[in-house]
Amino acid sequence: MNAALHVLNMQEVERIIRVDHAGELGAINIYRMQIFVARILYKDIVHTLEDMLSHEVTHFNTFNNLLTKRGIRHCHALKLWAFGGATLGFVTALCGRNAIWVCTNSIETTVLHHLDWQLDYLAKHDPEAHEAVLSIKADEEEHQELGQSNGINSPIYKPIFYVVRKSTELAIWLSTKL
Structure with a gap:
């Protein structure tokens, strides 16, 4: 492999690690705010x-x-991920317990699609980073299943699913640039 191609591959690997790091911070803040609201309104799911x-x-x-x-x-947009995650978690929790599950399903559906691409790329270019991404996939699949099985599939929640998916895609895209 020529040196220029190797450098490009390593830059992509760094972007992947940076984006996943930032995404996990966003997820942490989503759940923190959902837990904050759930402790008051939905104690059974805390x-x-x-x-x-x-x-x-x-x-x-x-x-x-x-x-x-x-x-x-790290990603230059870490504070944005933290704020965006907290906002998304708070708003979806205020929209109801079902909105929490729809949010989880939407995010994990988007993330799992993204992880599949990453795993394919990393398998060819970086075994250690591949192992790190692979290590989180089962948990993300479990979260998606929880979102799907606990959420009510109703047209009223489709806008939440769509907005969360597009917000997640935008955050991922921005993180690759920042």
Whole structure:
């Protein structure tokens, strides 16, 4: 492989790690705010949300350690991810317990599609980063299943699913640029 192509591949690997790190921070803040509201309005789902939050904290630490180990800078939009996640978590929780599950399903559907592409790319270019991404996939699939099985499939929630999906796609795209 020529040197220029290797550099391009490593830049893409760094972008992947940076985006996943930022996304996990967003997820942490989504769940924190949903838990905040759920403790008041939906006490029966707090434990499940806390469990999902613990997964996201572990994922964040996985990517944070990889960034640190490799001397890769974090995404410049980390504060935006944190604020956006907190806002999304608070608003969806206020929209109702079903909106929490629709939000989870929408985000994880988008993220899993993104992870599949990443895994394919990383399998060819970086075994360690591939292993890091692969290590989070089962949890994200579990979260998606929880979102699908607990959410009510009603047309009233389609706008929430769509807005969350497009917001997630935009955040991912922005993170590749920042």
